[in-house]
Amino acid sequence: MASFIYTLPPFAAFTPISNTKYANSINPTRNNTITLSLASKSNTQYQENDDYQATLKALNSKGRFPRKSLGQHYMLNSSINEQLVSAANVKEGDLVLEIGPGTGSLTNVLVNAGATVLAIEKDPYMAGLVSERFADSGCVKVLEEDFTRCHIYSHMSSMVSSKDSSSEEPGHAKVSNNIQ
Numbered sequence: 001m002a003s004f005i006y007t008l009p010p011f012a013a014f015t016p017i018s019n020t021k022y023a024n025s026i027n028p029t030r031n032n033t034i035t036l037s038l039a040s041k042s043n044t045q046y047q048e049n050d051d052y053q054a055t056l057k058a059l060n061s062k063g064r065f066p067r068k069s070l071g072q073h074y075m076l077n078s079s080i081n082e083q084l085v086s087a088a089n090v091k092e093g094d095l096v097l098e099i100g101p102g103t104g105s106l107t108n109v110l111v112n113a114g115a116t117v118l119a120i121e122k123d124p125y126m127a128g129l130v131s132e133r134f135a136d137s138g139c140v141k142v143l144e145e146d147f148t149r150c151h152i153y154s155h156m157s158s159m160v161s162s163k164d165s166s167s168e169e170p171g172h173a174k175v176s177n178n179i180q
């Protein structure tokens with residue numbers, strides 16, 4: 001598994017920020033029952049806690065198991081996601097392409113950092129889940145697609161233009177993922 005966030009000084013070179021191997025994630029070989037309950041947003045954060053217990057509880061009720069074929073295992077430690085986002089220096093106004101949001105735990109931290117997120121998720125169930133989770137946020141667009149077949153540029157550029165027209169100082173475009 002590779003876990004990293006790339007920072008693109010507007011559409012320039014990639015710089016890997018971090019690599020976490022299987023730490024604090026649900027192993028798909030474990031017999032965990034998985035359901036994701038959708039948290040309500042607080043005043044400043046979309047969801048305050050995405051830690052192990054919260055995620056297990058969330059993954060519990062719909063009998064949903066991680067699919068090995070899609071390399072599904074989920075980050076259960078919100079502080080690691082916070083470190084990733086901090087290391088990538090994600091700031092208010094940034095536009096982040098997130099490949100494979102899964103449960104949306106990293107998405108949540110990105111949103112709380114002030115980013116707008118384009119999340120591309122191949123699994124229809126997880127895509128629906130993330131869409132629902134962030135439906136009210138106004139800053140997450142979810143595409144149910146295989147990122148290798150997705151016309152990322154057109155989606156990113158349409159989001160960049162809409163952001164540029166609404167802000168005085170455009171942010172950076174960044175890419176994050178945690179896929180196997």
Ligand SMILES: C[S@@+](CC[C@H](N)C(=O)[O-])C[C@H]1O[C@@H](n2cnc3c(N)ncnc32)[C@H](O)[C@@H]1O
Pocket residue numbers: 070071072073074075076099100101102103104105106120121122123126145146147148177178179180
């Ligand atoms: C290892 S999980 C990580 C989920 C989440 N980022 C986390 O850290 O908890 C990888 C995610 O990528 C998705 N995925 C795998 N291959 C993909 C592809 N080709 N295009 C889009 N999403 C993909 C999986 O369905 C899964 O939700």
